Amino acid sequence: MNIKQAAVLLEQEGIRVEATGQSIHVIPVAQDENIYKLEKRDEQWVYLFIQYERNSEGREMIVNTFRDETEAANYFFLVTLQSSYFQKYIFTFKEKNTSLKIGTPSFTMSALQKALSSLQVVHTSFSFFDEEVAPHSIHLKRVSPTECKVQYIGNNKQVVFETIELEDWDAYSAMFDYVYLLALLDQKCKNLAENHQIEEAFSDEDFAIFLTA
Incomplete structure (x- = not known):
C-alpha cells in the first residue's frame, strides 16, 4: 500500500483526507482540532500527533517512525480506519x-x-x-x-x-x-x-x- 492507495480507500469509507506524495492526514472538522499526520522526513516516514487545541500553534509529537512508504501507509490506513469504525459502529452501538x-x-x-x-x-x-x-x-x-x-x-x-x-x-x-x-x-x-x-x-x-x- 502507498499513500495514494491509502487515501483512496479511506475516502471510500467517507473519511476525508488530504494527501500528497510526501504526507497524508485526515481533514479536521474544526480549525483548532488536533490531528494525526504521516509525512516523509529525510529517509524515514514519521507519524505525528499535532496539537492545535488550547491555543497551541501546532505542537508536534512523534508517535511512530517507519522505514518505507508501504509500511507507513499501511499503518496510517489501519489506525485511521479503526478510529472511524470505533465512532461509527462501536460507540453508536453502546449509545443505543x-x-x-x-x-x-x-x-x-x-x-x-x-x-x-x-x-x-x-x-x-x-x-x-x-x-x-x-x-x-x-x-x-x-x-x-x-x-x-x-x-x-x-x-x-x-x-x-x-x-x-x-x-x-x-x-x-x-x-x-x-x-x-x-x-x-x-x-x-x-x-x-x-x-x-x-x-x-x-x-x-x-x-x-x-x-x-
Whole structure:
C-alpha cells in the first residue's frame, strides 16, 4: 500500500483526507482540532500527533517512525480506519444499548454474551476461558477469580498480543470492542479482496495494529 492507495480507500469509507506524495492526514472538522499526520522526513516516514487545541500553534509529537512508504501507509490506513469504525459502529452501538452497561462496573458476562449475539458474528471468532481457541480470533483468558486478559490469537493459534490483567467488567468491555472490530476489519478485507483493491492479505501484526490503535 502507498499513500495514494491509502487515501483512496479511506475516502471510500467517507473519511476525508488530504494527501500528497510526501504526507497524508485526515481533514479536521474544526480549525483548532488536533490531528494525526504521516509525512516523509529525510529517509524515514514519521507519524505525528499535532496539537492545535488550547491555543497551541501546532505542537508536534512523534508517535511512530517507519522505514518505507508501504509500511507507513499501511499503518496510517489501519489506525485511521479503526478510529472511524470505533465512532461509527462501536460507540453508536453502546449509545443505543445503554441497558447493557458496556464499559461500566455493571457490565456482566451475560450482558457481554447478549451484546456479542446481537452482532451476529460467528462464534469461531471468539472464545471464553477454557474453550479451545480458534485461529484469528479473540480469547478471554481467566487469570484470577476477578480478573481476565483479552488476547488476539493469530492464524497459527499463537498469542499475537494480550491486554494487561483487567477487572472482569473492564475485560468484558475490551472483549466486546475487539470482537466487533475484528469482524468489521474481516468484512472490509473481504470487500477489498473481491474488488481487487489490495494485493496481499493483512497479516496478524496488521490486525494487531488495527485492534490496539
